[in-house]
Amino acid sequence: MQVAEVERGRAAIAGIAQRRPKALGVALDVRGRDGARLRSGDDPRGAQLEGLAIAVGLDGDRDDAVLLLERALLCDPALDLGGLLAPLWQGQPAPYLVFADAHRALGVLAARGVSAPTRFGCATAASTLLGEGADRRRDHRPIDRSVRELLGRELPDGLLTVSSTSVRLACEAEALLELLRAMTPMLRDRGLARVYSFECSLIPAVVAMEAVGIRVDAPRFERIASGWVRERAELDVDAEVEGVVERAARLDKLISTYRYWARDYVGQDQRMRCRLHPLAADSGRFSCSEPNLQQVPAEHTAPGLRACFVAAPEHKLIIADYAQIxxxxxxxxxxxxxxxxxxxxxxxxxxxxxxxxxxxxxxxxxxxxxxxxxxxxxxxxxxxxxxxxxxxxxxxxxxxxxxxxxxxxxxxxxxxxxxxxxxxxxxxxxxxxxxxxxxxxxxAMGRRRTFLAGHFSxxxxxxxPVQGTAAEGFKIAMLKLEPALAQIGGRGVLVVHDEYIAEVPAAQAERGREIVEQVMIAAMAELVDSVPIVVEAEIADHWG
DNA sequence: TAAGTGCCGGAC
DNA sequence: AAACGTCCGGCACTTA
Missing domain, CATH: 1.10.150 (DNA polymerase; domain 1)
Structure with a gap:
């Protein structure tokens, strides 16, 4: 990742503009409590803002830049972000303005009363909520289509080139503002104003969950991964013994995917932080990445792995999921x-x-x-x-x-x-x-999925509609659990589709269990009232 | 060499 | 008439 201070960054922008960059990231130079630059896995709380930094480049660099920006927004409530970004998004010389995952930016910025940049959020939310479908590797297409539809013209080549998991937007500031002016009534016309507004209100809870992270027993995680590597090395796939080839393939999968998670994603406070994407999936479910904690192998696939995800000292986990949702x-x-x-x-x-x-x-x-x-x-x-x-x-x-x-x-x-x-x-x-x-x-909340003629599935x-409605009920629960758990000193640490994991002080475990169960039931019942909703919630020291 | 894509397998 | 879906990420391969 290339990070420069403001002046160097601006020079870099000017230089890279001539190479027609795919993206340009704006980040903040954030220092942790120990003065070292904050890395993606670290606890952002208590960190200090050292200055505006700008990351330029292509895809991977941009992701890092955005991650830093997001973490920075969590660190410093007093941050004058509008002031910091103004020269970049309003004035020259920045030829392009990028807000990766603009919807998140909207939620966070709106919570801070920063008005102008919040408008960037609309486009991202709209492209998902409008239900046009997205391929995670080609997710700029719905945006391209929306832009054409709304502006009645193509954007200049190079201005709208995105390729990553959550919907991301790279656009000329003028054109973007024009787009967003048109987008708001479009959401309203299609009955999406409420679900859009709901999704915005959810963002602080999502961001809080990302910031908190989940405690991981890293040495234990590493021991399990080493066990896979040892077992794999001892397998003789040429021996034609029943099941050996299959076992080797499973081990290869586990090793290639998880071997370095503890090293790469566990911060100094022994917590692992993922990114949650509330509007990346057509269904309305969360998607999760870097790392994808919604994909951690279950007990029958990798014994003991989930058990490496633990409660903090003096705390208990509440693990709750909807029964047959x-x-x-x-x-x-x-x-x-x-x-x-x-x-x-x-x-x-x-x-x-x-x-x-x-x-x-x-x-x-x-x-x-x-x-x-x-x-x-x-x-x-x-x-x-x-x-x-x-x-x-x-x-x-x-x-x-x-x-x-x-x-x-x-x-x-x-x-x-x-x-x-x-x-x-x-x-x-x-x-x-x-x-x-x-x-x-x-x-149930009016989220849409449109199949163009000839492409019905x-x-x-x-x-x-089923998966999406369940996801919406779940999101209502998540929104309400944030303040409810805070009252007993607890907090949500992870969501996995129909499973909610909270961490509460050990002395409050039973109270926490009741809160989670009751709130989850009531939330889903707001959308699904013709059948009873059942939540199974347990108190545990570890996941899995 | 980097980006794009199909296939596969992990989760729910 | 028949059709399980939603995701993310690693690997292998092609393309420019």
Whole structure:
């Protein structure tokens, strides 16, 4: 990463402009308590701002610059950011202005009462909320399209070139302001003003969670990783022993992905900090990167790894997740009275399907039958076919089915839950219409996903409203948990789709558990009120 | 040599 | 008629 003080930075901008840079990052030179430059893994609290720094260059450099900017915003509440950035974003000589992850900038800056740069946030939020879909490696396309639509012209070459995970924007300041002036009514017209405003209000909680990080037992993490490396070295893949090649492949995956996490991501305070992206995913779920803590292998894949994520001394973790949330949300949205009734009666949906499949009452269902039914419920909910189900049941549940049995299971599922069947038929009709017209599906909060004519996806159209509504309920919970936990000295440390992890003082553990459970239930119930919501929350010393 | 893309496998 | 989805990141390969 190239970092320079202001004057050098400006000179660098002028120089690099002639090379038509892909991006230009604005960062702040931030020093930790020990005076050393703050690195991405470090605790940003208590750090000092030494001066404005500018990072120029191509992709990777820019990411570092933005990371520093974000951390800086967390460090110094009194920071006059508007004043610092003004020469860059209003005046010359900066030919380009970049706000990577502008939506985050919006939330943070708005919370500080900085008005002008906050407008950058609209474009990012809009491109996701407008539901045009994004490829993580080509996510500038929706923005390009929005820009063309709103401005009625192309932007000059080189001004809109982005390629990274969260939606990022590189644009000429004048054109950007013009874009944003047009964007706000567009959000309003499409009924997105509320969800957009909600997403903005969520940002401080997201940023707080990133800043806090999660405590990691780094030596233990390293020992586990070393164990993989040793085991891999001892494997002889040429020996043609059953399963060795597969084991080697799994170990290679673990080693290449996780071996250096402890070294690269654990800060001096022994906490690991990721980046959370509330508006990067079409579904409305969070995505996570650098590192992707939502992808840490579970116990059955890498024993003991999650247990390296621990509570701070004198603290406990509260680990809470929604029980069968996708089934519940689907029962609500479809709507499916049969499935709603199962949940309302406190019955087990897997047992209900098993009963229909085996042709006997629910209380006679054994564990094997229930296991099959679980695969059936999760598999067929979003439109899986019988053939693929047979494979899925084998790979994920160790069940052997032929195609005829898989088809019978599928029929039993739809017989058990006729409302789900009707919902699938309705989306099937959309599929046919989608050949020649654009189709939009929406979530409970009005988040959109549009399929352009000829690009409809049956399965995605089933999935997005369900997954998205669950994500929105989860986000409401996250918003409310921030102040609720603070009252007992606790805080959220990680979110993993339908799982919330908090850290609270040990003496407050039971109180914290109750708070998390109650708030999560109430939040989801705001969007999903036709079935009860169940949260399983436990007190633990470590994750996993 | 860096960037772009397909495939795969980890999570939920 | 049939169709499980949402992500991120590593590796292998092509392209310019």
């Amino acid at each position: 996708e089934l519940r949300v689907a029962a609500h949205l479809a709507p499916c009275e049969a499935m709603r009734a199962v949940f309302r009666a406190g019955r087990d949906p897997h047992r209900a399907t098993a009963a229909n499949l085996a042709g006997k009452p629910e209380h006679e269902i054994d564990s094997h039958e229930r296991k099959l039914a679980k695969a059936v419920n999760f598999g067929f909910l979003f439109g899986m076919g019988a053939r693929r189900f047979a494979q899925y049941a084998r790979d994920s549940y160790g069940l052997e089915l032929d195609e005829r049995e898989a088809a019978a299971a599928r029929e039993a599922f739809f017989r058990t839950f006729p409302g789900i069947a009707a919902w699938h038929r309705r989306i099937g009709a959309m599929s046919r219409a989608g050949e020649r017209e654009d189709i939009t599906v929406v979530t 049956f399965n995605t159209a089933l999935n997005i």
